[in-house]
Amino acid sequence: MARYTGPVCRLCRRDGMKLFLKGIRCDSAKCAFERREGPPGQQQSRRGKMTDYGQQLREKQKVKHYYGVLEKQFRLYFQKAERSKGATGDVLMTLLERRLDNVVHRLGFGVSRSQARQLIHHGHITLNGRKCTIPSALVRAGDVVRVKNRAVSLDAVRAAQSENQKSIPDYLAVTESQVPEGIVGRLPSSEDVSLPIDTQLIVELCSR
Numbered sequence: 427m428a429r430y431t432g433p434v435c436r437l438c439r440r441d442g443m444k445l446f447l448k449g450i451r452c453d454s455a456k457c458a459f460e461r462r463e464g465p466p467g468q469q470q471s472r473r474g475k476m477t478d479y480g481q482q483l484r485e486k487q488k489v490k491h492y493y494g495v496l497e498k499q500f501r502l503y504f505q506k507a508e509r510s511k512g513a514t515g516d517v518l519m520t521l522l523e524r525r526l527d528n529v530v531h532r533l534g535f536g537v538s539r540s541q542a543r544q545l546i547h548h549g550h551i552t553l554n555g556r557k558c559t560i561p562s563a564l565v566r567a568g569d570v571v572r573v574k575n576r577a578v579s580l581d582a583v584r585a586a587q588s589e590n591q592k593s594i595p596d597y598l599a600v601t602e603s604q605v606p607e608g609i610v611g612r613l614p615s616s617e618d619v620s621l622p623i624d625t626q627l628i629v630e631l632c633s634r
Contacts, residue, residue, distance in 0.1 A: 427517060468472060472524050479631070481627055482627040482628065482630055482631035483631060485623055485624050485625075485627040485631075486500070486627075486628050486631055486632070488621065488623060489519075489522065489621070489623060489628065492539075493522045493525065493528060494527065494539050494540060494543065495522070495541065495562075497521055500563065501632070502520050503518055503521050503522060504628075504632045506516055506521060507521060513616075513625075514625075514629050515616075515625025515626055515628060515629050516615075516625065518617040518625065518629075519616050519619045519623070519625060520613065520614055520615060520616060520630070521564065522619075522621055523564075523614040523618060524564040524565050524566075524613065524614060525562055525563070525564065526546060526551070526553065526558060526560065526561055526562070526563040526564070526565060526571070527539050527542040527543045527559065527561035527562070528542070529565050529571055529598065529608070529610065530542035530545060530546060530551055530571060530608075532594065532595055532607040533571060533594060533596055533598055533600055533606075534586065534587050534590040534592070534594060534600065535551070535571075535573060535583045535586055535587070535606060535608070536583075536586050537586045537589050537590055537591070541586065542561070543561040545579075545582060545583070546558065546559055546560070546561045547559055547561065549574065550573060550574050550578070550579035550582060550583070551571045551572070551573060551574065551579075552568060552569060552571075552573075552574055553565070553572075554569055554570055555570070555572070557574070565610045566610065566613070567610055567611065567612050567613050568609075568610060569609070569610045570608070570609055570610075571607070571608040571609075571610070572605060572606070572607040572608075573606045573607070574606055575605050580605065580606075583606050584606070587606065594620050595613055595614070595620075596611075597610065597612045597613070597614045597615075597618055598610060598611065598619065599611055
């Protein structure tokens with residue numbers, strides 16, 4: 427399978443921080459964030475102070491690009507977070523962290539979330555023993571995410587595992603076997619989110 431590494435790193439530069447949208451490229455010297463000292467465009471020096479709305483919008487866009495969700499999807503997640511118990515911002519990030527494509531990536535089965543979505547769409551991943559082709563499916567505590575036991579699936583995931591240098595979060599565990607398998611030990615919390623984000627700004631923007 428050809429490795430798809432997702433959107434260009436220009437988004438990282440625009441948002442002012444690394445979003446790791448291109449997998450291992452973001453950890454190398456080829457990362458656009460490392461090669462350039464300022465945001466894209468020729469009018470960098472003319473940019474004025476960012477408004478409160480601009481800061482709120484930037485935080486929301488960071489999260490959308492990081493998890494690869496569209497505006498409509500993001501709104502649905504926010505509405506669900508508002509109806510849930512707990513701080514809306516923390517619940518929102520927990521819901522996004524529970525997405526199957528994110529879990530597949532965090533387990534190291536895909537070098538990026540874009541590649542993880544591709545693996546799921548192509549039927550290379552099973553959830554609790556059943557094929558699941560829905561990247562937005564939310565995992566629960568005790569769920570088992572397993573790579574399909576066939577050569578093309580195993581080769582794609584093992585190649586990603588050999589390239590992936592990031593550590594696996596505490597709420598996930600990978601079992602050592604011939605077929606890669608991950609277990610969701612518990613539901614993720616806001617502390618498990620690897621993206622530094624000010625969720626209060628997002629809540630203020632989406633609550634308007």
